Amino acid sequence: MTIGSPEEPKREVHIAFERVVKSYDGRTQVVKDLNLEILRGEFLTLLGPSGSGKTTCLMMLAGFEALTSGNITIDGRPVHDIAPHKRGIGMVFQHYALFPHLTVGRNLAFPLEVRGLGPSERNSRVRRALQLVRLEGLEKRKPANLSGGQQQRVAIARALVFEPEIVLMDEPLGALDRRLREEMQFEIRRIHQQLGVTMVYVTHDQQEAMVLSNRVAVFREGRIEQIAAPETLYEEPGGVFVSSFIGDNNVLYGEVREVRDNDICHVTIGQDRDVKAFAGEATRPGEPVWIAIRPERVGIATSDNQYSNQFDARVNDIVFMGDHLRLHVETCGIHNLVLKIPNIVGHGAVLPGDDIQIGWAALDCRALSIESKNSL
Amino acid sequence: MNRRRQGRRLLRRFIPVGLALPLVAFVLVTFVIPLATMVVQSVHDPEVADAFPRTLALLADWEDSALPSPDVYEAMAAELVLSRENRSIGKVATRVNRIESGTRSVFAKTARRLESADTSDMPASMIQIDRRWGDVSLWRAIVKAGQRYTARHYLQSIDLERGLDGEIQLVSEERRIYKTLYLRTVYVSFAVTVSCFLIGYPIAFAITSVSDSLAKILLVIVLVPFWTSLLVRTTSWLVLLQNQGVINDILVWIGLVDDGSRLALVHNMTGTLIAMTHVLLPFMILPLYAVMRSIPPVYMRAAASLGANPFQAFARVYFPQSLPGVSAGCLLVFILSLGYYITPALVGGAKGQLISNMIAYHIQTSLNWGLAAAISVVVLVGVFVCYFLFDRWVGIDKLKLG
Incomplete structure (x- = not known):
């Protein structure tokens, strides 16, 4: 376990999925013609709702599921005829899968024992792995006597102790409560930066994906909808599915009236409201589009705070969220547009039932083509 | 008011006890009283x-x-x-x-x-x-x-007697029959347990690893012998194993065995072993199956991901986790074998008789009930010893029967 400097991942393909198809029953494909390149040292998250094929992809990479067609290569070599135990891939399972009859120390020593390492080498590696996850001194405990968070750390340490080049994690934090989950996210991030191994992480929690990943592949119905760095996914979603799956989004339906050459398009929503939006995808006049606006980019307009898109709105509800307020307003014929207002002095000026002016900058909303990705 | 509430609370506490009363009475009449009579019988000879x-x-x-x-x-x-x-x-x-x-x-x-x-x-x-x-x-x-109260039967049941001078001594060699029988019973029980385990473990493993619908069919196949009469099962072994029986006929027919030297498969220890293994097999398979089904398959995957080949994964991860089932099945089969009676009586012949057949002999034929009771108590003590050893080594709370 060499401690590498947290440098940028090298642009070298480590794992590649080539036209991978997986079908369990021969009819419905859970993974459809999937191509994916994972770089060495990268932290890639497969993100998507349940049933989108992300876990299946992970299992195929680990060797627990056979491919229906296509190829998976590691360092350019196809792996389909390599048995799971010879792939040298560390894996953290959803419910940890710590062997209940072995102590923590024996659990960690297991991969070293089956590799035939001597006792002194085993002991020092186990100790280092426990140090890495900050669980020194728990070797003698049985997994049942550990808290959920500790079990999680042991599972991670066990997946790392034999120094695999690739570590897979299948929703490892799903069983933890929120606070512990957030703590563990940063822990996993730190471990990845410390070791520089290639990590493939499966989750349905977009916030987790954002915290951890170099890149996120958003899965939907067996395909990758978009693969990009978290910031890109958030700011430049490739479609309405990604825009609503990553973070919150208000999605309005409209029709393009005019496209200006500075990437701004005018979209008509409702009867005759005109919205100026960033023409993300090539749009042409007359085309129906979705317009996506992040709740935190919508503000309350005042006399000295004017927006390029500005509308009358009625406040239906105000929800106090601690660090921010959520306003549910009705505007332009839309029943429920959400605003996130930071919890700063002055927010008390608005009350449910008030008529206010809301607005957002043209560049803060994106027009997303409907044809390519039709439904939500 | 207060007293009434107290009465109700008392009533509520006694309802569960009351529901168990029929069972308590049943156990008392059919088990505790006969057992106590037996123990008294073994020392009381008026x-x-x-x-x-x-x-x-x-x-x-x-x-x-x-x-x-x-x-x-x-x-x-x-x-x-x-x-x-x-x-x-x-x-x-x-x-x-x-x-x-x-x-x-x-x-x-x-x-x-x-x-x-x-x-x-x-x-x-x-x-x-x-x-x-x-x-x-x-x-x-x-x-x-x-002597109204005597240890005579106990001494006799373990091949001892009181000599002329009152010293406890071994009986003369030709009268030492019980030690052989105890040893044979323990040996047969052990052999039956081992063969039940060797046959039952793969079967239970197979039932857990096949699809649900196939598992149901296999379970029924395991249980069908369980549902047929013990006598039918045992006598059908006679048909199969006897000198002119199906198995010998087949062996002769395919030329493995000469017609003159047909195998003696029944009316001896072999017959007792085969028939008892068959009869007791469900008692091994069912607890094994119950435990194996509760082992999540993810452990085998985890072992594989950590570099264990299928054999290592089985030996180091699966088998240790199935041990509660193994010990439950072995304990059940061993204890049941210790007291097994009908099967050895029917297929055992003279050489395949066990201690329980001797108890039956003393009850039915020699009418020495005191001795029969003493032997029974010795067997019962043996069973309790097994139970406590099991509890000591494995822990009775780990016993899973289903």
């Missing part, structure tokens, strides 16, 4: 003491090197006649005969002839009727049999 109270009182300070005094003979004669009248003499004769064999006829004969005998010199008359009245060993046997 027949001779009840028949000869005066004689035994006089014999209490008799030096057993010489014949007793004439008044003992007189008391004996009177009580012999009395016990002939109330028809207890047969039981008494049986008791004494068990201690000193060949003495059964002495008592009835003497009692009958005493009516017309000369009563002036009772010792002489009695010795004249049967010369064994002049033998101290008969008197010793009467004294021994006259």
Whole structure:
């Protein structure tokens, strides 16, 4: 376990999925013609709702599921005829899968024992792995006597102790409560930066994906909808599915009236409201589009705070969220547009039932083509 | 008001106890009372003491090197006649005969002839009727049999006896039968347990790893023998295993065995082993299956991801987790085998008889219930020892039966 400097991942393909198809029953494909390149040292998250094929992809990479067609290569070599135990891939399972009859120390020593390492080498590696996850001194405990968070750390340490080049994690934090989950996210991030191994992480929690990943592949119905760095996914979603799956989004339906050459398009929503939006995808006049606006980019307009898109709105509800307020307003014929207002002095000026002016900058909303990705 | 609430609380506490009452009564009547009677029976032997109270009182300070005094003979004669009248003499004769064999006829004969005998010199008359009245060993046997509470049956059940000087000693070699039987019973139980495990483990593993619908069918196949009569199952083994039976016929037909040297598969230890393994197999498979089904398959995957080949994964991860089922199945089969009766009786022949067949013999044929009870208690103690060893090594709370 060499401690590498947290440098940028090298642009070298480590794992590649080539036209991978997986079908369990021969009819419905859970993974459809999937191509994916994972770089060495990268932290890639497969993100998507349940049933989108992300876990299946992970299992195929680990060797627990056979491919229906296509190829998976590691360092350019196809792996389909390599048995799971010879792939040298560390894996953290959803419910940890710590062997209940072995102590923590024996659990960690297991991969070293089956590799035939001597006792002194085993002991020092186990100790280092426990140090890495900050669980020194728990070797003698049985997994049942550990808290959920500790079990999680042991599972991670066990997946790392034999120094695999690739570590897979299948929703490892799903069983933890929120606070512990957030703590563990940063822990996993730190471990990845410390070791520089290639990590493939499966989750349905977009916030987790954002915290951890170099890149996120958003899965939907067996395909990758978009693969990009978290910031890109958030700011430049490739479609309405990604825009609503990553973070919150208000999605309005409209029709393009005019496209200006500075990437701004005018979209008509409702009867005759005109919205100026960033023409993300090539749009042409007359085309129906979705317009996506992040709740935190919508503000309350005042006399000295004017927006390029500005509308009358009625406040239906105000929800106090601690660090921010959520306003549910009705505007332009839309029943429920959400605003996130930071919890700063002055927010008390608005009350449910008030008529206010809301607005957002043209560049803060994106027009997303409907044809390519039709439904939500 | 307060008292009423208290009454209701009391009632609520006793409702669950009350619901268990039929069971408690059932267990008491069918188990605790017979068991207690059996234990009492094994040490309590009042027949001779009840028949000869005066004689035994006089014999209490008799030096057993010489014949007793004439008044003992007189008391004996009177009580012999009395016990002939109330028809207890047969039981008494049986008791004494068990201690000193060949003495059964002495008592009835003497009692009958005493009516017309000369009563002036009772010792002489009695010795004249049967010369064994002049033998101290008969008197010793009467004294021994006259003990109301005795460890005799227990000593006998483990091949021991009290010698002339009261020392506990091994019985003579040709009478040592029980030790062999205990050892054979333990050996057969052990062999049956091992073969049940060897056959049952792969079957249980197969049932857990196939699809649900196939698993149901396999479970029924395991259970069908369980639902058929024990007698039918056992006798069908006779059909299969006997000298002119199906298995020998097939072996001869395919030429593995010469027609003249057909295998002796039944009426011996082999027959007992085969039939008992078959009969007890479900008791191994069911607890194994229950435990194996609760082992999530993810452990095998985890082991593989950590670099263990399928054999290592099985030996180090799967098998240890199935141990509660293994120990439950083995404990069940072993304890059931210790007391197994019908199967060895039917297919065991002389060499395949177990200790329980000896208990049955003493209850049904020799009518020595005291000895039967003592042997039963010895077996029961053996079962408890197994149970406590199991609890010590494995922990009874780890026992999973389903």
